[in-house]
Amino acid sequence: MSREKLRANGNMIEREVIHTNKVSKRIMDIAQDVCEFFVVFIKILLELFLRIFDKMMTKKLKDISGEIVLITGAGHGIGRELALHYTAFGSVVICVDINEKNNEETVKKAKRLMQTSVHAYTCDVSDREAVLKLAVKVESEVGRISVLVNNVGIMPTHPLEQHTAKEIKRVFDINVLSHFWALEAFLPHMKQQGRGHIICISSIAGIVGLTNLVPYCATKYAVRGMMEALHEELRDGPYKNLIKLTVVYPYMTNTGLCKRPKVKFPSMLGLLDPKEVARQIVLAHRSSVNEITIPSSLLHINNWCRLLPLRCGLLLKDYIDSGVESDL
CATH class of the missing domain: 1.10.287 (Helix Hairpins)
Known part of the structure; x- marks a missing residue:
């Protein structure tokens, strides 16, 4: 060959x-x-x-007495009620708000429950430098926080074309960027202690798009995405199971933000009481729940509707016919 x-x-x-x-x-x-x-x-x-x-068993709730809890937007509404609830549970509460008068009123109410465990700080949480300075001051005067409640938010309600550029930027500064500045400032407190809990208040508008709330919905969806991504980062790192996250989606709440609410079934889906919303948020914290709507059924309804053709979800939304009218 x-x-x-x-x-x-x-x-x-x-x-x-x-x-x-x-x-x-x-x-x-x-x-x-x-x-x-x-x-x-x-x-x-x-x-x-x-x-x-787990659902069938009685769940032991976490003891939050002695926790140092910082709440943004504590001057009114849900933030004020949260301050009162945490104080009643024996937590050290730090109330943060841009409105000094309202914030001090919250502290007065809380101190009737617990004399020495409530502190007030005036801060524009949309200002990154102000938040970083606040973190240094809080650590030196109170201590490292172990629970952060990002509650602050504003809600202009009118059609997208009638929102000014300044207004849209302000909504994102307060509803989204303030969360990032608070995380930058206070997440290191939790990492240094090897434990902590971050609670962010989104909205039902963070899982369902609504008329007259385009910028607001965008910010609340952003909070949802931020928390989901942060959960992944913490889950893959050395703080897995040490720093907990909870994102809350309340239905329309009677805090003054909803200036012209539209409700078809007030007996079933009327405006929520801020006290009840705060109670549910603290319960979710103590139960280490990752996400919750208030009322809780709305999350399940939304998840099931997302499995159906788009038209089916729209038919249900039209039937419920709840939302907000323009405030202009």
Whole structure:
């Protein structure tokens, strides 16, 4: 046999060996992927059973006495009620608001419950430098916080074309960027202690788009995404299970933000009482719940509607017919 034929045969055998190796590797990769998926599937089933079992059992609530809790937007509404609830549970409460008079009123009410555990700080939380300075001051005067409640928010309610550029920027500065500045300032407090809890108040407008609330909805969806992404970062790092996160989506609440609410079924979906909303938020904190709507049924209704064709969800939304009228 000539040298050329031997070389050709050798090349052919080499190609067949390479092809065989590639096929074998591909089969092994597929088998490994199938095995890994099977393991994940079993873990998902076990998690479902655990969650069902957990729902059936009486859950022990976390003791929050002695926690140092900082609440933004504590001068009125949900923020004020949260300050009162946390004070009643024996937490050290730090009330932060841009309105000094309203904030001091909250502190007065809280001190009737607990004389020495409530503190007031005036701060524009949309100002990054002001928030960073606040963190230094709080640490030196009160201590490192262990619970951060990002509650502050504003809600102009009119059609998108009637929002000014300044107004839209202000909504994002307060409703979104203030959360980032608070995290930048106070998340290190929790990491230094190796524990903590971050609670962000989004809105039902953070899971459902609504008329006259385009910028507001965008900010509340942003809060939802921020918290989900932050949860992933903490879950993959050294603070897994040490720093908890809870995002809350309240329905329309009687705080003054909803100037012209539209409610078709007031007996079922009327404006919520801020006291009840605050109670549910503290309960979610003590239960270490990741996310909750108030009322809780709205989250399940939304999740199921998202599985249906878009038109089905719109038909249900039209039937409920709740939202806000223009405030102009």
